[in-house]
Structure formats: structure tokens, C-alpha cells
Amino acid sequence: MGSVSAVEEARAGAGMSGTTPLVCWFEEVNKDSVALVGGKCSSLGELINAGVRVPPGFALTTHGYAQFMRDAGIQSEVNGLLEGLDHQDMDKLEEASRVIREMIESRPISIELEDLIAESYRKLSVRSCIPAVPVAVRSSATAEDLPGASFAGQQDTYLWIRGVDSVMHHVRRCISSLYTGRAIAYRMKMGFPHEQVAISVGIQKMANSLTAGVMFTIHPTNGDRSVIVIDSNFGFGESVVSGEVTPDHFVVNKVALDIMERTISTKTVCYTVDQREQKSVAMEVPFERQNVQSIIDDEITELAWMGKKIEQHYGRPMDIEWAIDKDLPAAANIFILQARPETYWSEKPKPPASAGAASAMEYIVSSLIAGKRLS
Amino acid sequence: MKFPVPHDVKAATIPGTEGWERMYPYQYQFVTDDPVRNQYERETFWFYDGLHYPEPLYPFDTIWDEAWFLALSQFNNRIFQVPPVRGVDHRMINGYVYISPVPVKDGAEIGSRVPNFMERAGYYYKNWDALEAKWKVKMEATIKELENLQISPLPDLEDISVVNDALGESKGYHLIKNYDDLINLGIKCWQYHFEFLNLGYAAYVFFMDFAQKLFPSIPLQRITQMISGIDVIMYKPDDELKELAKKAVALGVDSAVAGNRDWVAVKAAVEKLPKGGEWLAAFEKARYPWFNISTGTGWFHTDRSWNDTLDIPLSGIQTYIGKIKAGVSIDRPIEQVRAERDRITAEYRALITNEADLKQFDELLGCAKTVFPYVENHLFYVEHWFHSVFWNKMREVAAILKDHGMIKDIEDVWYLRRDEIKQALWDVVTAWATGVKPRGTYTWPPEIEWRKGVMEKFRQWSAPPAIGVAPEVIQEPFTIVLWGVTNKSLADWASVQEAGNPDTITELKGFAGSPGIVEGKARVCRSAQDIRDLQEGEILVAPTTSPSWAPAFAKIKACVTDVGGVMSHAAIVCREYGMPAVVGTGHSTKVIKTGMLLRVDGSSGAITITR
Numbered sequence: 004m005g006s007v008s009a010v011e012e013a014r015a016g017a018g019m020s021g022t023t024p025l026v027c028w029f030e031e032v033n034k035d036s037v038a039l040v041g042g043k044c045s046s047l048g049e050l051i052n053a054g055v056r057v058p059p060g061f062a063l064t065t066h067g068y069a070q071f072m073r074d075a076g077i078q079s080e081v082n083g084l085l086e087g088l089d090h091q092d093m094d095k096l097e098e099a100s101r102v103i104r105e106m107i108e109s110r111p112i113s114i115e116l117e118d119l120i121a122e123s124y125r126k127l128s129v130r131s132c133i134p135a136v137p138v139a140v141r142s143s144a145t146a147e148d149l150p151g152a153s154f155a156g157q158q159d160t161y162l163w164i165r166g167v168d169s170v171m172h173h174v175r176r177c178i179s180s181l182y183t184g185r186a187i188a189y190r191m192k193m194g195f196p197h198e199q200v201a202i203s204v205g206i207q208k209m210a211n212s213l214t215a216g217v218m219f220t221i222h223p224t225n226g227d228r229s230v231i232v233i234d235s236n237f238g239f240g241e242s243v244v245s246g247e248v249t250p251d252h253f254v255v256n257k258v259a260l261d262i263m264e265r266t267i268s269t270k271t272v273c274y275t276v277d278q279r280e281q282k283s284v285a286m287e288v289p290f291e292r293q294n295v296q297s298i299i300d301d302e303i304t305e306l307a308w309m310g311k312k313i314e315q316h317y318g319r320p321m322d323i324e325w326a327i328d329k330d331l332p333a334a335a336n337i338f339i340l341q342a343r344p345e346t347y348w349s350e351k352p353k354p355p356a357s358a359g360a361a362s363a364m365e366y367i368v369s370s371l372i373a374g375k376r377l378s
Numbered sequence: 379m380k381f382p383v384p385h386d387v388k389a390a391t392i393p394g395t396e397g398w399e400r401m402y403p404y405q406y407q408f409v410t411d412d413p414v415r416n417q418y419e420r421e422t423f424w425f426y427d428g429l430h431y432p433e434p435l436y437p438f439d440t441i442w443d444e445a446w447f448l449a450l451s452q453f454n455n456r457i458f459q460v461p462p463v464r465g466v467d468h469r470m471i472n473g474y475v476y477i478s479p480v481p482v483k484d485g486a487e488i489g490s491r492v493p494n495f496m497e498r499a500g501y502y503y504k505n506w507d508a509l510e511a512k513w514k515v516k517m518e519a520t521i522k523e524l525e526n527l528q529i530s531p532l533p534d535l536e537d538i539s540v541v542n543d544a545l546g547e548s549k550g551y552h553l554i555k556n557y558d559d560l561i562n563l564g565i566k567c568w569q570y571h572f573e574f575l576n577l578g579y580a581a582y583v584f585f586m587d588f589a590q591k592l593f594p595s596i597p598l599q600r601i602t603q604m605i606s607g608i609d610v611i612m613y614k615p616d617d618e619l620k621e622l623a624k625k626a627v628a629l630g631v632d633s634a635v636a637g638n639r640d641w642v643a644v645k646a647a648v649e650k651l652p653k654g655g656e657w658l659a660a661f662e663k664a665r666y667p668w669f670n671i672s673t674g675t676g677w678f679h680t681d682r683s684w685n686d687t688l689d690i691p692l693s694g695i696q697t698y699i700g701k702i703k704a705g706v707s708i709d710r711p712i713e714q715v716r717a718e719r720d721r722i723t724a725e726y727r728a729l730i731t732n733e734a735d736l737k738q739f740d741e742l743l744g745c746a747k748t749v750f751p752y753v754e755n756h757l758f759y760v761e762h763w764f765h766s767v768f769w770n771k772m773r774e775v776a777a778i779l780k781d782h783g784m785i786k787d788i789e790d791v792w793y794l795r796r797d798e799i800k801q802a803l804w805d806v807v808t809a810w811a812t813g814v815k816p817r818g819t820y821t822w823p824p825e826i827e828w829r830k831g832v833m834e835k836f837r838q839w840s841a842p843p844a845i846g847v848a849p850e851v852i853q854e855p856f857t858i859v860l861w862g863v864t865n866k867s868l869a870d871w872a873s874v875q876e877a878g879n880p881d882t883i884t885e886l887k888g889f890a891g892s893p894g895i896v897e898g899k900a901r902v903c904r905s906a907q908d909i910r911d912l913q914e915g916e917i918l919v920a921p922t923t924s925p926s927w928a929p930a931f932a933k934i935k936a937c938v939t940d941v942g943g944v945m946s947h948a949a950i951v952c953r954e955y956g957m958p959a960v961v962g963t964g965h966s967t968k969v970i971k972t973g974m975l976l977r978v979d980g981s982s983g984a985i986t987i988t989r
Binding site: 222225227228229230254256257258259261262263264265353355356357360362363364366367368370371372 | 460461462463488492495496499500503580581584587588591592593594595596597600722725726729731732734735737738741742744745893894981982
């Protein structure tokens with residue numbers, strides 16, 4: 004574990020130099036920074052500034068992206084390759100995509116940009132208390148993750164990336180993901196000019212999850228806003244997100260933060276990292292742990308507290324991914340990985356519970372008449 | 379859900395109790411000779427009122443059941459006209475009371491009752507505080523009348539003043555008249571009991587109902603928390619004990635006060651101290667009216683008051699002296715409770731998105747807060763203060779019956795119906811006037827012996843929780859909020875019936891009364907006398923608790939009860955003290971034994987027993 008001063012020193016001067024930073028820390032951005040660092044990174048910055056703990060990281064900004072494209076000098080060549088293509092002709096689009104992506108991934112990053120990224124990565128390793136910290140490198144699109152306009156999954160994410168060279172390589176791959184066949188087709192269909200889109204790349208410490216899962220700040224089955232529902236399993240959250248296991252299930256009162264319901268399931272599978280292959284792998288949960296609660300009560304309470312803060316910050320029910328990191332000490336190890344607005348209940352029109360009763364008296368009378376239905 | 383036919387249950391008479399019906403009013407019987415009444419009884423849903431009557435009723439104690447049979451029903455049906463429900467009907471099997479709300483089945487009739495209810499109930503809701511102030515005056519006057527009522531023995535020769543003042547009446551006549559007055563005061567007191575209660579519960583239950591519509595998962599205890607921190611006189615007796623403890627320490631008499639479990643010994647020791655007189659005067663002052671508090675629910679003659687058993691309040695004072703000596707605050711954290719109430723209310727309010735709902739929430743919450751003090755305070759006036767005095771007046775009547783050889787022991791009087799006592803008193807006064815022996819001296823003692831045997835057999839009998847045909851909808855507000863009749867409770871009742879060997883049960887479920895989780899040793903206290911055995915940090919397991927149990931809560935770290943909902947005494951007090959409670963578990967005092975290790979989860983209502 005590094006000292007506090009080392010962390011402070013590492014954080015200082017990441018690169019908010021001038022008005023057009025090429026690289027910046029997540030905590031330096033907020034929800035108004037979508038144009039600079041894309042939706043994903045700006046929402047991480049927003050969370051940090053709301054007091055929510057997320058794994059630390061930094062972004063190559065859209066200026067950094069523009070700088071890269073200028074240095075590479077390929078924009079007109081790219082436009083030429085796409086000219087006259089039909090957005091419904093996926094074969095031709097995929098072929099053009101392959102050529103463009105190879106082109107982007109083979110161009111060197113300028114010394115200036117490479118120095119900025121490498122220095123930030125070194126500082127991130129110091130902050131994470133791990134040399135050459137494994138990171139997630141993911142694209143952060145400027146039109147992604149917006150409420151009602153979600154086309155997530157269109158850009159790339161690379162996990163368990165270690166070392167400066169590998170980070171550089173995957174930053175380029177993320178940039179090139181702007182030119183997947185589907186992304187090209189979408190822009191053509193919507194009439195967005197290719198040279199006007201921009202992308203940012205987030206580089207974030209991998210949460211080395213002991214336990215992970217999802218959390219809703221609304222009851223997913225009845226729309227009750229007074230509860231927080233948490234699903235958890237050992238290892239990474241993908242076993243929970245994919246529905247591969249029946250996770251442990253907790254219902255927490257949002258106001259009092261006490262656990263109202265707990266269901267401990269038999270959890271047969273969990274995901275852990277294969278460092279060599281740089282990917283997560285499924286493994287069987289040891290028999291003696293299968294029926295053990297995968298998250299302790301204090302962590303449930305803290306998570307729910309975080310969920311409540313996130314909801315208050317965004318002013319609406321949220322759908323949150325979280326993890327408990329085994330690299331970091333207790334009390335500093337619960338991380339929020341992602342938070343997006345809950346859409347199902349939030350967009351469903353809800354009839355008023357007062358059902359037209361104008362006064363307490365009218366409500367009492369109409370309720371008396373309705374009575375309580377048995378069976 | 380299928381429940382037994384009432385007449386089949388009744389027909390299986392316990393051997394040796396044949397003829398038990400004469401111990402209770404005739405209209406309480408399920409009948410087979412009247413085909414119309416029989417048909418009605420068969421098609422009706424009856425549930426056992428275990429909330430009020432954990433034991434079979436003594437013939438005399440049936441008085442309060444008759445009193446509320448009349449009072450609840452008349453206010454529902456004849457005074458306020460609750461639209462969909464008339465009154466609550468009553469029956470008895472083997473001394474256990476079964477009740478049933480009577481619905482208005484015709485939709486048009488329900489509609490025609492609505493304007494009356496709106497006008498009449500509306501008037502009470504609108505003028506609640508002013509009418510409640512009137513109520514207090516009426517109630518206190520009634521209690522005063524009761525306290526002043528003279529039950530005088532019959533003299534061999536009337537006092538000379540009867541002649542000199544030309545009174546023209548005898549002590550015999552007074553006995554008959556004052557017995558009637560005593561009974562009538564009791565019935566009147568129960569009239570007042572229900573004047574506000576139906577409406578109070580309706581306001582309360584529909585605020586809960588509305589909150590649950592807004593937040594389907596909201597625990598009832600959170601809703602009740604929004605109405606907590608309101609000063610009610612239910613806390614007053616306990617506050618008096620705390621004051622007496624503080625005064626004992628301040629006057630330096632605390633060692634003497636804490637020196638013995640027996641009040642007579644303590645009193646003798648305190649009297650000898652220089653400032654002992656001052657403390658004893660304060661003690662006497664606190665007794666009236668605040669020690670007129672029953673050690674049970676007050677519904678039964680067996681529930682003696684603090685004034686009857688001064689060892690019990692003494693034990694409470696001793697507990698508080700111990701706390702003061704240990705430097706622990708004994709004041710209820712009322713400011714904290716209020717701050718938490720306001721925080722919780724504000725947070726739930728902030729989650730309401732619809733304007734109309736927000737307005738309705740505020741109105742209903744306001745209404746619930748208005749009615750809350752009455753819903754709590756009436757208990758002190760009626761069940762505690764009035765009843766405590768009443769039972770002792772009845773003992774004075776019994777003493778006269780005993781003097782004249784009608785009963786062998788004062789406590790035998792409870793085996794007679796109140797109208798039988800009236801007859802017996804007539805027998806006594808006519809024989810006294812005439813100078814002969816009352817007929818009842820021969821007939822009552824053996825009848826009472828037989829009734830004692832019957833009651834003993836009734837106690838061994840386990841009353842089915844429900845009989846008859848379950849309805850689809852229940853509209854009577856008491857049935858819902860007080861007895862908690864829901865699908866779930868019906869199913870639970872059915873399962874309690876089937877519960878196997880109590881020595882193998884490791885899990886019990888009840889209502890989540892007050893949040894939190896603790897583990898600890900159980901202490902089963904069946905009555906307020908037993909709370910003297912409580913050790914610091916134990917978990918109290920009780921049939922139910924009442925205000926006179928308050929000092930127990932200063933020692934324990936959780937509470938479990940057999941009977942009661944989230945509005946029961948145990949739940950309210952635990953929330954105020956911030957300790958877990960699981961209430962209404964049905965049979966925990968039968969399953970749990972003192973010394974067992976328990977885990978009490980007041981947030982989910984689960985109790986785990988480590989065997």
C-alpha cells in the first residue's frame with residue numbers, strides 16, 4: 004500500500020493543462036464533460052464528485068483523440084473509403100471497417116501524447132498500490148449512455164490490460180472502434196458526419212472483485228422506490244449480470260438502511276481473472292462456500308448507502324454495478340463500477356395511489372367500502 | 379381456506395363440563411334449535427379473539443365483552459354508520475370468545491349509508507381535539523363517581539341517623555342500588571371507550587394502507603415511526619417511577635429504597651431516615667392516579683394494579699436507581715425519537731412523485747397524528763384506571779357475599795355472572811332484612827366448585843383460531859388493524875393448529891415490531907411479577923406487555939411477545955428505546971424456555987432458537 008502523500012503526488016498535475024487537456028483524471032470531469040471525455044467517463048467523474056467511490060482512472064479526451072487523428076493524418080483517407088457506401092450493405096461496410104481499423108491501429112501515437120498517457124498510467128499504478136496495475140481500457144462515446152439514447156455495446160472494452168505498451172495498443176483499438184461496421188452504418192443512417200464524431204478512452208483500475216453484483220434503487224418487481232435491491236455473487240459481476248447463477252438477494256430499506264429480506268442462494272459458478280490470458284474465467288465455487296452469504300451485512304449497508312447517494316445525485320432511480328475489491332483494505336474496497344438510470348419503472352406511467360380521493364375523509368370512506376380482500 | 383363448522387366444535391363437549399352454557403349469557407351460544415339463526419351462524423366467519431382473551435373467560439369478566447359488544451357495534455352501525463359494516467357479533471365456545479364483523483351486503487344500502495357517515499364521522503374528525511377534551515371531562519367524572527361509590531356492609535341495626543334524618547332507605551336497598559350503579563358505571567365507561575376508537579383506528583389503518591400503496595415494501599414499523607414521539611399519558615406511570623428514583627438518590631434514601639424486594643420492609647426502613655418522610659409523601663402522591671395501572675391488560679380481575687401490588691413499582695424504582703448509580707441516563711430519548719421520525723417522514727415524502735399523492739399523504743398523516751393520542755390514552759383511563767378501581771369495588775361486594783355465606787372466598791365471586799350476583803344480593807338483602815338464612819348459601823358454593831372444575835378443563839382446551847366460512851373481503855377496520863385478519867394471518871393460524879412438538883421448533887415468525895438484530899439469553903416472564911427476575915441484557919419473552927411492564931425495558935436488549943401487532947405496547951416501547959422487537963409470534967412463551975439462546979431479528983420478524 005502506498006502512502007497518502009504518494010497518492011496525492013501521483014494525482015497532481017495529470018494534465019488539465021490549458022483549456023484543451025489531452026488527458027485528465029476522472030475526478031476532474033463531471034456530467035457536463037460529455038463533449039470532452041464521453042458519457043462513460045463523465046458519469047464516472049460525476050460519481051466521484053458526488054462522493055461515490057469508483058475505481059480510479061483517467062481519460063484520453065476527445066481533444067487527445069483529435070490530436071491523434073491529426074498526427075496520423077488519415078481523416079480524409081477514411082472519408083474517401085466510406086464515400087458512396089450504402090448503410091444497409093453490411094458486407095461492404097464491414098470490409099471498409101476492417102481496412103480503416105487496421106489503419107488506425109498501425110499508426111504510432113505521437114511522443115507528446117504517449118508521454119502523457121504513460122505518465123498517467125504510472126501515477127494510476129502508484130495510486131492503486133500495484134506496479135503496472137491491470138486496467139480496463141474502454142471507449143467512452145460522446146453519444147452513449149444518455150437516457151433514452153442508449154446504444155451501448157457499440158464500442159469496445161478491453162479488460163486486464165497491463166503495462167504501458169499494452170495500454171497504448173488498446174487505446175488505439177478503442178479509437179478504431181469508432182469505425183466498426185455497425186457504428187458506420189448508424190451514423191450514415193442518422194446523417195452524422197464521420198469527421199464530427201469524437202471518442203474518448205477511459206483507462207481505469209480493474210476492480211479485482213472478491214464479490215460483485217448489481218443494485219437497483221427501486222424494487223424491480225413492484226416499482227417501490229423505498230427499497231434498494233442488491234444481487235451478489237463471489238468473483239466478478241458478470242455471473243450476476245448474465246443470469247448464469249441465482250445470486251444472493253437482499254432487499255434493503257432505503258430510508259433506514261436495514262436489511263428487510265435476505266435470500267442466500269446456492270452459487271455454483273463465479274468468475275475470476277486469468278492474468279496470463281488477460282480475461283475472466285468461470286470457475287466452480289468450492290462446495291463449502293456455495294451456500295455462504297457472498298457479501299457481509301456491513302458491506303450491504305454501505306452499498307445501499309452509496310446507492311441512495313447516487314440516486315439523490317441523479318434525482319432518479321438507478322441501475323448500478325458494484326464490486327468489492329480484494330486488493331484494497333476493508334472500508335475502502337467497495338466500488339461502484341457503473342450507474343445508469345433505471346428505465347422500466349421510471350418510464351411507466353403510475354396511477355396516483357390516492358385514486359381521485361380529494362380529502363383524507365374521502366379516502367377513508369372509499370377505502371372502507373373497498374375493504375380488504377381475502378384470498 | 380377451510381375451517382371447522384362452529385356447531386361441530388361446540389358439540390364435542392369436554393367430558394365433565396356438560397351444562398357449561400349457564401355460566402355465560404344465553405345469546406353467546408351457537409344454536410341448533412332455531413333454523414334461521416343456525417343457518418346464519420354456519421355461513422358466517424368467526425375468529426377466536428385471542429388478542430384480548432388468551433384464557434377462557436370467568437363468568438363475571440364477561441362483563442367487558444358484553445360492554446364492547448354493545449359499544450363497538452352501536453358506534454359502527456347506529457351512531458356513525460360505517461358504510462359497509464354493521465357491528466361485530468359475538469359467540470362463545472368453552473369460555474373462549476369468537477367474533478365476526480357483520481357486513482352490509484346490499485350495495486345500494488352501503489351507498490345510502492355514505493352521506494350519514496361523511497356527516498357524522500366528518501364532524502368528529504374535524505372537531506377532534508375539542509371533542510376529545512370533552513371526553514376527558516366525561517371520563518374523569520365517571521371515574522370520580524366510581525371512586526366515591528360506597529359498598530357498605532349490612533348492619534345488624536341501622537344507624538340512628540337513618541331515623542333522625544328520616545332517610546327512609548336501608549343499607550340493603552343501598553347495596554342493591556350501588557351494585558347496579560357499579561355495573562352501570564362500567565358499561566358507561568365502555569360507551570366512552572368506543573366513542574373515538576373506531577374513527578381513530580380507521581384514520582390510522584388507512585394512513586398505513588395508503589403508505590403501503592405508495593411503497594409496497596414499507597414495513598409497518600416505519601409507518602408507525604412517522605407517528606412516534608407524540609406525548610401520551612401511557613408513559614406517565616413509568617415517568618413517575620423514574621422521578622421517584624431520582625428523588626430517592628437526591629434525598630439520600632436510595633440505599634433503603636433499593637434494600638429489599640418487599641415494599642412493607644422498604645417502607646419501614648425509609649421511614650426511619652431523616653428525609654424518608656419526604657420521599658414517602660412523594661411516593662403516595664404518585665400513586666393517585668398513576669399507580670392505577672394494571673399489571674396485565676386490565677381486562678381481567680386477575681390483573682392486579684400497581685396500587686394492589688406495590689412490590690412491582692418498587693422493583694421498577696430499584697432498576698432506575700441502579701441505572702442512575704451506574705451513571706446511565708434513564709430519560710427516554712424523546713428528542714432523538716422525534717428527530718428520527720422527522721427524518722424518516724421527510725425521506726419517504728421525498729420519494730413521492732405525484733402531487734395528488736403528496737397532498738393525500740400529508741392529510742392522512744396529519745389525521746393519524748391527531749387521533750394517535752386518543753388511541754393510546756383511552757387505555758389508561760378505561761382499562762387501567764377505571765378497571766383497577768372497579769375490580770376492587772367488586773371485591774367489596776364479594777366480601778359482603780362472603781360474610782353472608784354465599785361464597786367461601788372473595789375470589790369466588792368471579793365464577794358468577796353479573797346478573798347472578800344481582801340475584802344473590804337480592805337473596806342476601808331480603809334474608810338480612812327478614813332475619814333468615816339466604817337460599818344461596820346452600821346452592822352457590824357447590825355450583826362455584828363445579829365451575830372451577832369446568833374452567834380448569836377449559837384452560838386445557840385449545841381454541842381453533844377460526845371457524846365457519848371465510849369471507850372474500852373484510853371491511854371492519856378493527857378486524858384489519860387490531861386482529862390483523864388477512865390471508866397470511868389465516869394461514870398462520872391454520873399452521874399454528876398443526877404445529878408439532880414445541881421442543882423441536884427452532885424458528886418462530888412474528889410481526890417485525892421494532893428494527894435491529896440481537897442475540898442473547900431468553901427470560902420468559904408470564905406476568906408482571908416475573909419481571910423482577912430479569913437480568914441485565916436478557917431478551918424478554920412475554921405473552922404480551924402493558925405500561926406497567928415499562929421498567930423491564932430498561933434492562934432488556936430485545937422483546938418477544940405472543941400477542942400483538944406493530945401498534946402493541948411492546949413494539950411501541952422498543953421503538954422508543956431503539957431495541958429490536960418481534961411481536962405476535964403466537965406461541966413463543968410455550969416454545970421458548972428461560973436461558974435459551976435466541977437471535978431476534980426485529981427487521982424481518984424472525985426468531986432463531988439455538989438448542
